[in-house]
Amino acid sequence: MLINSFLIYLQHEKRYSPHTVKSYQTDLLQFETFLHNDFEIIPVNAKATHIRSFIVSLMDLNISENAIGRKISTLRSFYKYLLRENELKVNPMTLIKAPKVPKRLPVFIEETKMDFLLDGEIEGKRVFDETFPSQRDKVVLELLFGTGIRLAELLLLKESDINFYEGTIKVLGKRNKERIIPLHGQLIDQLKTYIDLKLNQNFHNKITTLIVTNTGASSYPKLIYRIVKSYLTLISTQDKRSPHVLRHSFASSLLNKGADLNAIKDLLGHASLAATQVYTHNSVERLKSIYKQAHPKA
Structure with missing residues (x-):
């Protein structure tokens, strides 16, 4: 329910494109499934330790650093929204650091x-x-x-x-x-x-x-x-x-x-x-x- 309200917020208030909203949805549903299967909790009850476990699971799947960074960014936005809506009092993402991603120069055609x-x-x-x-x-x-x-x-x-x-x-x-x-x-x-x-x-x-x-x-x-x-x-x-x-x-x-x-x-x-x-x-x-x-x- 909270994920849906967050996606509606992105679409109508932040005016994100349908493609971007879909990416946020995919990331959050993956996170929600992980929490349910491994800890039997919902995202609003997740602590920093649960989020770190999620990140480790992504690394075990050989997910690229860029993709992991994007998912962490999604979670930052999501928990900031929950804090704003008074759904939680402490933001667990404040204790999470994204993995360093090596800078890549844009590829171009001469x-x-x-x-x-x-x-x-x-x-x-x-x-x-x-x-x-x-x-x-x-x-x-x-x-x-x-x-x-x-x-x-x-x-x-x-x-x-x-x-x-x-x-x-x-x-x-x-x-x-x-x-x-x-x-x-x-x-x-x-x-x-x-x-x-x-x-x-x-x-x-x-x-x-x-x-x-x-x-x-x-x-x-x-x-x-x-x-x-x-x-x-x-x-x-x-x-x-x-x-x-x-x-x-x-x-x-x-x-x-x-x-x-x-x-x-x-x-x-x-x-x-x-x-x-x-x-x-x-x-x-x-x-x-x-x-x-x-x-x-x-």
Whole structure:
């Protein structure tokens, strides 16, 4: 019951996305099941020792440090909520320390490789033809790399969100916060081509969602993942080939060209500058590499 009320609080008061709320639910139900099976207690009665036992059980299952850290963060939010609602007097999470997670630099695709994919030829053939599915795939890649939007934001885009006169697109981000992102000329032309093709498909259902399937239905996460992975395979051998990699690529490209960090923060829709600063590490590593290659005393 308390878990349900917490999830409703996240959805309606904190305005978290359905995906985020689902993640919280999964973590809390796993915790609740563990407490019931091992100690026959409910979460509101859990002490710090019970929570530590839960964390140890996750480690025994070889759960990654990142995933464990996320579950601990979920429990912190949950018990803070219970304290606020006067369901408990002492927060057991004050005695819990999260395991240290090694910092990982964001994975990105080099700008030259993306230009080659979107505008060049591979093995003497252009990657994209004039058919609707091919032009749809190109728009997906162009939007992710050209605006840095998240997967969830891409799926929510409507044709009416594009302002061709101003050359901008309106994006609904986390916690229902809207932001305006400029579009470069090539992306504007690509969007116009795609929308014209979409209108000529004679789909039975006139979906207002910008990105649609081959049959005209609203797009879905698995389709976007499949599109991105299949095309990035042509230019990259790295393990990560996801929509988020293109978001990282967008930010890294801007930073390498001298863009202001605060401007990148606003374009990405980050709540704080700390989330954006991770990209400066990539930039520093790139400078180190250039220095080692070019300086006579390096």
